[in-house]
Amino acid sequence: MKVFDVAIIGGGVIGSSIAFELAAEKLNVVLLDREEPGRGASWAAAGMLSPAPDSPDALPLVPLAKHSLKLYRKFVAAIEEASGLHTHFASDGALQLFPGPQGEAERDKMVAELRALDIAIEPVSLDDARRMENAIGPAARAAAWLPGEATVEPRLLMDALLAALRHREVEIRSGCHVTSLLHQATRCTGLVAGGEEIAANFVVLAAGCYSSTLGAENSIENDWLSRCAPTRPVRGQMLALHSDKVILQRVLRSERGYLVPRLGGRIVAGSTLEEVGFDKRVTAGGMRKILDAAIELAPNLSGAEIVETWAGLRPATPDNLPILGPADIENVFIATGHYRNGILLAPVTAKIARDWILTKSMAAGAAIFSPLRFAERDVQVSNSKRNAANS
Numbered sequence: 001m002k003v004f005d006v007a008i009i010g011g012g013v014i015g016s017s018i019a020f021e022l023a024a025e026k027l028n029v030v031l032l033d034r035e036e037p038g039r040g041a042s043w044a045a046a047g048m049l050s051p052a053p054d055s056p057d058a059l060p061l062v063p064l065a066k067h068s069l070k071l072y073r074k075f076v077a078a079i080e081e082a083s084g085l086h087t088h089f090a091s092d093g094a095l096q097l098f099p100g101p102q103g104e105a106e107r108d109k110m111v112a113e114l115r116a117l118d119i120a121i122e123p124v125s126l127d128d129a130r131r132m133e134n135a136i137g138p139a140a141r142a143a144a145w146l147p148g149e150a151t152v153e154p155r156l157l158m159d160a161l162l163a164a165l166r167h168r169e170v171e172i173r174s175g176c177h178v179t180s181l182l183h184q185a186t187r188c189t190g191l192v193a194g195g196e197e198i199a200a201n202f203v204v205l206a207a208g209c210y211s212s213t214l215g216a217e218n219s220i221e222n223d224w225l226s227r228c229a230p231t232r233p234v235r236g237q238m239l240a241l242h243s244d245k246v247i248l249q250r251v252l253r254s255e256r257g258y259l260v261p262r263l264g265g266r267i268v269a270g271s272t273l274e275e276v277g278f279d280k281r282v283t284a285g286g287m288r289k290i291l292d293a294a295i296e297l298a299p300n301l302s303g304a305e306i307v308e309t310w311a312g313l314r315p316a317t318p319d320n321l322p323i324l325g326p327a328d329i330e331n332v333f334i335a336t337g338h339y340r341n342g343i344l345l346a347p348v349t350a351k352i353a354r355d356w357i358l359t360k361s362m363a364a365g366a367a368i369f370s371p372l373r374f375a376e377r378d379v380q381v382s383n384s385k386r387n388a389a390n391s
């Protein structure tokens with residue numbers, strides 16, 4: 001039987017980026033996806049590359065996010081060179097608008113918080129903001145400029161990544177549903193996909209929000225996955241607009257929503273955060289929320305044509321931080337749970353996974369994302385419950 005160096009479960013931006021790095025090291029890689037690779041959350045994303053935390057929960061992610069943003073230019077250049085395709089990477093910054101009555105105070109708070117995290121941000125007057133983006137509407141009470149932020153077009157990135165993988169001779173198998181891992185004692189020796197056994201020295205689990213659902217009900221895998229890869233889906237709805245009256249150069253956003261310019265005058269507007277399980281439907285309420293925020297940011301969009309609507313499932317985790325690192329089954333690396341930041345975090349995730357597979361060492365600072373943290377927490381919680389009961 002052929003033995004691959006690495007078998008990767010999931011052909012989204014995470015699995016594909018890892019495959020890209022490993023193939024550069026001349027490893028023999030197979031990438032398995034139960035559907036078409038690149039059509040999951042990675043296809044649905046807005047493509048903002050922003051290391052600014054969107055909540056206090058996301059603070060531990062900031063160093064990793066900043067590192068990944070620094071890697072981005074080289075990462076896309078390598079993909080574009082290998083594939084001959086463009087990813088529409090643009091480092092044009094972002095404008096954050098504050099529409100509430102306390103707009104200026106909110107802006108000053110954000111400026112202080114992001115500067116403390118060493119993220120570039122400047123307060124700007126509304127006149128200056130409108131000189132940068134004349135579509136900004138009257139609701140804005142204050143503005144801030146984030147010059148370090150960038151964007152990429154996720155669908156083009158996925159097309160280019162997959163073409164680059166073919167160029168680097170990665171074997172891509174679509175419609176290939178992985179259902180279990182192969183074991184010899186505590187060591188993983190491959191996996192089962194579509195009933196076929198595939199032997200591999202390493203297995204990478206990168207199945208996005210489906211990572212926790214790999215095993216059959218009541219299987220050993222299921223128990224293991226709920227400990228090491230407890231992902232859940234969080235729906236995000238999106239829509240695309242086209243208007244001759246609104247031309248954006250860069251990301252415009254507020255606490256309520258965002259607008260991201262794309263090629264050909266297309267503007268992507270998002271999004272919702274919904275805990276509705278594995279349901280990818282687009283709803284009237286979701287569209288209304290996004291359109292309200294979009295039209296508040298740029299009122300001329302009220303006459304825009306809605307050219308597309310869609311929804312995707314973000315891979316979230318119990319602490320909403322990614323899961324990155326070796327599991328307690330030898331030769332398995334987990335790279336999932338990137339929640340709202342998988343496009344941004346793809347380059348650094350790929351580098352961490354590659355380094356672990358080549359040297360079995362984890363980057364300093366990545367230990368907090370270990371798949372074992374959930375099991376350790378369970379032990380801590382049950383120990384403290386036991387201590388409380390004994391006291």
Ligand SMILES: Cc1cc2nc3c(=O)[nH]c(=O)nc-3n(C[C@H](O)[C@H](O)[C@H](O)COP(=O)(O)OP(=O)(O)OC[C@H]3O[C@@H](n4cnc5c(N)ncnc54)[C@H](O)[C@@H]3O)c2cc1C
Nearest residue numbers: 010012034040041042046047048178208236312342343344
């Ligand atoms: C609306 C929305 C907006 C977003 N905006 C941004 C943004 O602006 N910036 C940003 O950085 N991130 C953003 N994200 C988040 C980002 O899209 C995700 O974090 C990222 O795409 C996750 O990538 P992934 O490869 O882990 O998952 P996915 O892209 O979902 O890929 C997982 C793949 O695994 C496959 N798979 C699942 N189970 C199996 C199995 N058993 N066997 C084989 N294959 C399997 C699936 O078919 C799928 O192709 C957004 C997400 C959404 C939904």
